[in-house]
Amino acid sequence: MPDTQFWWLIAFPIFFGLGWLAARVDIKHVLSETRSLPASYFKGLNFLLNGETNRAVEVYVDIARHHAETVELQFTLGHLFRRRGELERAIRMHQKLLARRDLADTQRQQAQFELAQDFMKAGLFDRAEAILTELANTDYARQARTELLAVYQQEKDWHKAIETARQLRDDSHNYQHEIAQFYCELAVQAHTRSHTDEARAYLQQALEANRQCARARLLLADIADAAGDKQGAIEQWLLLENQDPLYLALAARALLNAYDALEQHEQGLTLLLRLLQQYPELDVLDLAYERILAQQGLDAAYAFVRERMKTHPTMPSLRKVLEAHMLVAPDDQKVELEIIVKLLNDTTREQSMYFCNHCGFKAKQYFWHCPACTEWEVFAPVRGRKNRLHQTESY
Numbered sequence: 182m183p184d185t186q187f188w189w190l191i192a193f194p195i196f197f198g199l200g201w202l203a204a205r206v207d208i209k210h211v212l213s214e215t216r217s218l219p220a221s222y223f224k225g226l227n228f229l230l231n232g233e234t235n236r237a238v239e240v241y242v243d244i245a246r247h248h249a250e251t252v253e254l255q256f257t258l259g260h261l262f263r264r265r266g267e268l269e270r271a272i273r274m275h276q277k278l279l280a281r282r283d284l285a286d287t288q289r290q291q292a293q294f295e296l297a298q299d300f301m302k303a304g305l306f307d308r309a310e311a312i313l314t315e316l317a318n319t320d321y322a323r324q325a326r327t328e329l330l331a332v333y334q335q336e337k338d339w340h341k342a343i344e345t346a347r348q349l350r351d352d353s354h355n356y357q358h359e360i361a362q363f364y365c366e367l368a369v370q371a372h373t374r375s376h377t378d379e380a381r382a383y384l385q386q387a388l389e390a391n392r393q394c395a396r397a398r399l400l401l402a403d404i405a406d407a408a409g410d411k412q413g414a415i416e417q418w419l420l421l422e423n424q425d426p427l428y429l430a431l432a433a434r435a436l437l438n439a440y441d442a443l444e445q446h447e448q449g450l451t452l453l454l455r456l457l458q459q460y461p462e463l464d465v466l467d468l469a470y471e472r473i474l475a476q477q478g479l480d481a482a483y484a485f486v487r488e489r490m491k492t493h494p495t496m497p498s499l500r501k502v503l504e505a506h507m508l509v510a511p512d513d514q515k516v517e518l519e520i521i522v523k524l525l526n527d528t529t530r531e532q533s534m535y536f537c538n539h540c541g542f543k544a545k546q547y548f549w550h551c552p553a554c555t556e557w558e559v560f561a562p563v564r565g566r567k568n569r570l571h572q573t574e575s576y
């Protein structure tokens with residue numbers, strides 16, 4: 182029927198009218214809110230937006246003094262103090278809030294959570310821990326546990342860290358990498374105390390948590406190596422090939438030393454060259470060159486790096502070729518070659534660093550736990566590589 186086809190001609194103005202009414206009501210509401218806020222609130226906001234935190238804090242402290250009822254403002258101030266490193270002021274602000282009798286439960290929990298963060302930033306981990314533990318059965322339980330996990334890692338209380346990580350497990354994050362690393366930390370502690378069996382048991386638990394845990398495998402090899410069981414150590418290292426062969430680079434020197442101890446120098450070098458052939462990214466070129474030079478002489482080492490340069494024309498290959506070339510070049514060319522190698526080293530300095538794939542932190546040393554962002558297993562075991570590729574994408 183034509184009538185029903187034109188219903189919207191009537192409906193449209195009605196909807197329009199309703200929308201206009203709603204907008205007016207909203208604007209009125211906002212205006213009344215605005216009138217109830219002191220003008221200095223906006224002044225403070227302006228300072229904040231301009232990055233002038235000091236002046237913003239002055240303004241807000243003044244408002245807070247005259248409007249003691251503004252709980253949210255006190256939270257904002259406490260947060261600002263903490264961010265600026267004024268931890269005493271932040272702590273005092275949150276303690277004052279907690280002393281109030283008119284706080285709602287959620288506000289009290291929020292104040293506790295904020296205070297715990299102040300204590301953490303001040304390095305008072307035991308006090309932070311006490312408060313965070315109290316929050317275990319509140320709406321802040323998950324946030325509190327996440328912070329507790331950080332506390333336990335700071336305190337190197339790995340047992341509690343494992344327990345907390347297990348409680349935090351959910352579909353988005355299963356914490357298996359972290360839990361395996363915590364077991365590795367326990368193993369390192371036990372090994373340092375010469376409790377070898379205990380260390381091995383922790384490493385088995387690490388591998389149960391994460392069967393790809395390269396660190397656990399490397400530690401098992403180290404323990405065997407330290408006990409003089411060179412064959413056992415080699416077996417452990419070789420198991421890494423099925424996990425993530427690139428981590429073999431971290432143990433390559435110890436692996437060759439183990440073959441040396443067994444008087445199997447040739448087998449060691451053959452294995453190393455086979456691995457390098459199979460996993461071109463394996464960070465052992467320097468070691469392979471050094472070994473060939475020592476075991477087979479300069480001609481063999483030079484030929485090896487020239488061949489490598491052809492198949493894998495990378496900066497590390499080029500550097501190695503130039504280094505070898507310097508040894509065979511006539512004296513009058515050596516000065517220039519030295520300058521070239523030095524320039525190359527200067528411009529490719531980053532190639533000799535390990536990178537955190539999470540925060541970009543770089544270091545000469547390899548870390549399992551990034552000192553900058555505190556994430557675990559975020560350094561690629563290949564120097565100069567800024568992106569950790571998945572194993573299946575590596576070769």
Ligand SMILES: [Zn+2]
Pocket residue numbers: 537538539540541542551552553554555556559
């Ligand atoms: Zn990092």
